Amino acid sequence: MNPEQRFSERAKGREGSEIRRLFKMSMKPGIISFAGGMPDPGSFPSKKAAEVREAGLRERGEILLQYGAARGDDRLIEVVLERMQQKGVEAGPRNVLITSGAQQGLDLCGKIFSDPGDVLLVESPTFIGALGAFRNYRAELAGVPMEADGIHLERLKGSLEALRDRGIAPKFLYTMPNFQNPSGITMSREKRRRLLEIAEAYDFLIVEDDAYSDLWLEGSAEDVRPIKALDTNGRVIYLGSFSKIVSPGIRLGWALGREDFIDRFEMAKQMMDVCPSPLIQAMVVGLSEDGFLERHIAELRGIYRSRRDAMLTALMRYMPDGVFWTKPKGGFYIWVTLPEGMDAVALLPKALEKNVAYVIGMAFHADKSGRNTFRISFCHETEEIIEEGIRRLGEAIAEAIR
């Protein structure tokens, strides 16, 4: 049996990517890993979770272990709506679908909006998981470069005009306006407004991935108000996540948008995995009571602020001249640009020899550009280890420059 001939077009030829090989290389034990996006496990609310879950199962096991509503638990949807209201987004229960993390929201956007060959706009660089989700629907991904204050709007308009000349209207633009994964860049408020105007003018949807906004490390929540808060025409589908504020192992997020969009998402999700787990949803409802979650998030900000600061300080200290990096105001990630002509792919084995890992920038570009860039994350290691890891990384780069 030749298995390859049996696969769908979307599944063919996926096995041997360089990116996957490099990911696997980066997972060796004992390494200082700036590669992953795993939150600090010491920060998880395990004790509180045990308390609320235990009570729930003993008292309401008959409900929590049964099939639940495809759309999600009403009480968790209320929690989401309250959080969204604090972000300036007014919506009702029929605007929300609980998902298995924001990743499932991305899969649903691909499924509901895109046919093979459709053009989707993405930031360049952008989240790997979005590239993968959209590629599964055989969309053509057009990258738009980033600037220090977010997506490059003139370049976006240029792409839109070029597409229009070819008779193509993109289905949606995917953006992560706050502390973008991988660049750490935050879109300015002015740009959010203008992006929405451009979406109106060229008539495409915006998929707004806001997985990190609660982890602002300076300024205030006002600075990270979502594009959705400006959206009066149902043009934005907002994707949220509990992964970074509760834990990723619970696999819960949400999609928020027009009722008719969310209805389709619900119908599709029923045929994907029936419903989110009522048990886990009840746990998050429990964690949201009495202000626990807000206090918890404030603690998380403290943890990640120290780590970000440690990484930025170490970068200043150890990076050779000609290396540049972003200064994120929140989230998990810093984006490093090596001198033009240097190759982060070739550098990686040298960094791994020194037991430090990052993710090559190429992985985050729809067109596999960005060879002189990489992503490092400050979420997972302690301050001391961050300093040591950046020291080693600086050493590896200095040796490669020489």
Added chain:
Amino acid sequence: MNPEQRFSERAKGREGSEIRRLFKMSMKPGIISFAGGMPDPGSFPSKKAAEVREAGLRERGEILLQYGAARGDDRLIEVVLERMQQKGVEAGPRNVLITSGAQQGLDLCGKIFSDPGDVLLVESPTFIGALGAFRNYRAELAGVPMEADGIHLERLKGSLEALRDRGIAPKFLYTMPNFQNPSGITMSREKRRRLLEIAEAYDFLIVEDDAYSDLWLEGSAEDVRPIKALDTNGRVIYLGSFSKIVSPGIRLGWALGREDFIDRFEMAKQMMDVCPSPLIQAMVVGLSEDGFLERHIAELRGIYRSRRDAMLTALMRYMPDGVFWTKPKGGFYIWVTLPEGMDAVALLPKALEKNVAYVIGMAFHADKSGRNTFRISFCHETEEIIEEGIRRLGEAIAEAIR
């Protein structure tokens, strides 16, 4: 904004199906529902689950709340492999992927194997969730009729020949050989062998959905050995589920097959929802220790045996002449055939007036045939209520015949 024009081809025109409308009508409060496939909530192992979960979270919260392996937890995969070995299937860890219920396995089969327009073979009737999952990939679904001992092999061969004349090779055949949802029919052992031979001869894959096999209510586990146990050529993708033996609210199942297939499933799943919840997986591992799960399943058999018997007895007593039904040896479902020319769709409002609900047979057919059939489930109501519900149903049918 015209939302309809923004949807992908797969998502268009899905909103207003008659089947969805009838489903919703059947969910009115106070009704005796034979419609759903919800297990008896009183049977859920809530207390034991609370114990293992609470301890797990307190001792291993840092692991259980973190991202896990995309493929699933090693320990749960071991549990799966042991259960599969008992069913006569020898496999290794690389043959298994943990899924969000068997439904996600169906979604993955559609995603990995089928392109728009591809022909997939299904039993007629078949599981609604499979029809929905495969339709999301815009497959053409060809139904093959069922007999008392499973899929009609001569009709299958006829379909295969007709397709071959058109130059079409189906990608796979989807079957539920044990206590099929919706018909309750079990495929004979001889037919399983012959079906596999036909798959070899015509070179298609078999997707075997085995969600109910542990709930055999007579005979023994030997009678329900999966087709996968006969498969020496990697032709069968087996889908299992913890929904019926632990609880559906945990959303856990598995896919088992050739390594190269499972590798693709894993890559696709990563882009769908990253990983299954380590927390929930650990709970199921805990429930599997010290023989608890086996004892629990034996108890479930007792519960569902009484309910099945109560329903069969009531059908004998209350159904008018000319009505036929299957006598399932396990699972949750009985399939009822009304006299030719009668319409189960037209009957449903009359049944609902008497506060009893079923699912119309049409919903389970790829071609929407089967209008004189419906499915009733004995899983959710107690013996007394089952008798009363069947009495009312018999009354409604008798009135319609008159």
